[in-house]
Amino acid sequence: MAKRVRAISRFGAVAMAISLAGGLVACGTSNKAEQSTTPTRADATPVEATQMPETPKGLEDFYNQDVKWKECDKEYQCATVKAPLDYDNPDGAKVDIALKKLPASSGKPIGTLFLNPGGPGGSGVEFVVAAKLTFSPALLSGFDIVGFDPRGVGDSTSIKCQPDNESGESKETDATANVESGSGSTAEETEKEAADIAAQCERHTRPAELLDHVDTVSVAKDLDMLRALAGDPQLYYLGFSYGTLLGATYAELFPGNVGRLVLDGAADPSISLAKRVEEQALSFEKALETFVATCQEREDCPFSGNVEQGVQEVRNFLDELNDNPLPVNGKDDAPVTSAEVKSMLQNAFYEDGIWPDVFTAFKKAWEGDASKLREMSKLLADQAGGDGDAVQNAIDCKDYPIEGNREEWDKQAEEIKQKAPVFGKGYTDLYCQTWGHHGTKERTEIKAKGAAPILVVGTTGDPATPYHWSEAMAKQLESGVLLTWEGNGHTAYGRSGECVTSTVDDYLLRGNLPENGKVCTG
Template sequence: MTSPTHQAPRKRNPLTRRTRLRTAPVLAGKTVLARTTVAALVFALGLTGCVPLFLPQQAPTTSAPTGEKVSAALKPFYSQVLKWKDCGDGLQCTTASAPLDWTDPGTEKVDLALVRHPATGTRVGSLLVNPGGPGGSGYDFVKESLDYATDAKLQAGFDVVGFDPRGVGRSSSVTCYEPAQMDEYLYGLPVAARGSDAWIQELTVAAADFGDACQKNTGALLGHVDSVSAAHDLDLLRAVLGDKKLNFLGYSYGTFLGATYAELYPGKVGRLALDGALDPSTTNADVTRVQATGFENALRSYLADCLAGENCPFDGSVDDAMATIGALLASVDVSPITATDGRQLGANTLLTAIIYPLYQATAWPNLSEMFTSVLNGDADVAFQFADGYNGRSADGKYLDNSTEAFMAINCVDYSYNADPALMRAQAAEIEAAAPTIGKYMTFGDIGCANWPYKFTGERSQIKAEGAAPILVVGTTNDPATPYVWAQSLADQLDSGALVTYTGEGHTAYNKSNACVNTAVDDYLLKGAVPASDPMC
């Protein structure tokens, strides 16, 4: 959350993940179940034993492209026939091809990996799903967590299609570092004092080295992982899947991808549900400041709940507890705690460990467990949480390339500055907005200011004039994509309709609120748009 580099957790700012994966941090005991919402897998496995009794007619193994008119250069892409293969648990997988450069489609190609769960009832069409990030694997989201991504009603009416956007996972992907190098990049500690000129120079060198490695190991793709290119890919996938219009369910960053599609192709918008919205018009600095405020507020909500219950590691008022957390972060910033595996817990990694459970209120008890251990001088649980956030397994390997993809996409989706004076002024604003954690979410521009490729567009409002109604879902105390962004996106869109969920956590659909679920299901399945915000 914030921007690439050393502010929020990770060494070069993990929390730069401005709309982190839509994860349900299911933290059982001291085991962090990693980020592609593994909890949903439990339910999916529980259902597979009964599925054969209710299987619908076998879905076609080849796609039927729409056959719409496109340029001669794009025709080979839009007319390609996908061949689906069984990949277990009733799912089918395939790979599509897209132009590397949409402005010059006759050059190189990229691969886009897809997985689908065929409709179990009367089919409405295809529903493409994106879990967020940027850098989240929609392929894994559907394959491993289908029942978390969508409910039974959507699975009955749609072929639920997960895909890895360009740069991500099983598609043509960004590659930068080996695991040991990534450990240093995410968890390593700078030598110089935070905020000093020497500290800024340290981070600048580290960020430049990372960008150079990404360029060397990824090649030309690195310059074409922007969200506009990904939105063009979405239209291609829509067409080759055989849908005249796009039906899409996007979480977190996926809301920006969906809104970008609507701006580019308003006449081809079918039903777009955008949950946990990102405001397309915000600058990188605004994103960091608003997210810092969101996580600070979520931390205060956790503490109010903790102090009112039992086994809370804090005493006194919420303000007293926030002061304790601030002192703890400051302490490990200068005197890191060594974990069993030898890694040192500094302030950035500790903040990652704090933020990870704040995504869902159900994980707050695990946050208490982590605080208890760190206050007692034990760094192991904090590293388990930070590893879960960063997709690092217990054996030191990384489960996916989401960190690299996150950086690569954000670096070409926003503009950044390399002026230390401006960064310090922005840091002061962030610290004022979030006095406890803001200090560790600053100077994020460093990560992308010297990236091999630059942002060439303009961050502005998305109106999508002429598009069919688009549903925007916002949670009032969502720390990762604060509610004000959902309000802003719904207002910007000419046809935006807001559904508010009053509650905690990141995103709202398909959790426990029947009001939200009904609004989203009725919209996607029937095209029904609430006459007014139901205020769930």
């Protein structure tokens, strides 16, 4: 299934780096957070709060439920809690919210740090494991780290668009089975795809009404309930990518409950879904230029000429694959397609430490051997798999209203392919209209008036969440403070070095904010 918008998630970058070399350091993604000289938990100080906030009326049973933590996966603890399906009808149906906790290594946490890896549709339960590998010892010592699967996702009450494995139908796992459309869907193809997927999801999701209640506002309300269940008067939170929208939405709804929020790789809350698609596609095109330029600094780079000529070589190669997929030498595997290579490239752009292996794959492909491209494609295959794309689209469609009409969408689709010939996609609003479960509230800036300071982290070469989105979010938030990392790849904390690590840690552990506009390099 083709995604309307590229997933904006931190988990995939961490997972692919681990899968490449069995560890982040070995594959070139240095786990610099673990080398942090940030003081340990000994001098950490909790948020000053005298009492717990008042429980929202009608939600007392949810805010006061018992959380039964059980040991899982040795050093972790797992639990499931209940939330109302519809917050306007809390006495109605309920959904499960799955949690996974890594207890503070010190045994004396100052609070619970909640995580969201992005997506939308990323699993916080799975991300806790990645957090242990990439977060600093100081942070792991100072907090209980808790990830949760948002409603609609993973181990929580989830959107299902295909039968369970027990039914005999297996989920897609092959690198060629779950990639984006190679040439951009037509309007007719988009309508058919959305209608087919909607029918499948409505058939297999229980309760079916879940599809109308996976919006970010509902998840933010779940998050406030989780804060209360953790016993924290105010929220500690670290959100990546889409998780920044969740964090900002929380701050807008519950400004008085904001403790210390870090939003890394921010999205602009005010823009339309179509605009988000366009700007993200342009950002991936820019990442392609950076990728080629980095390669051309090496003696063995397969891309000839200057950067513009090298990029054109990649485009020509992808166009050729549309008509003549490249065989995998010596194997009976399906040939490598343009769609597969595009998806592989996008995944690779999330983590620049793996680029040398991708350069080698292109060098071999230039020689007629696609085996390395297939190898990289499998290693970097979208971590979501299965229903992941449908979940992402379902959440996006609920968060954004339908804007425009068929004539405007045709024009947008043509323009985006001209502006972003490799990664451009169109018909986002048409997809959501056909899908049927879409939002109606107009997108506006999020100001979070009255909230405590919120630290926004932006990476200048981020392909999935362009840097100017972080600038926009920091400016929109009345208490926003911007920290910039000059680097490539998606998000910063845990993969960018001592400057970002110590700055974020100092804020989360002690409440010390950097000067607005601080820049980290290296």
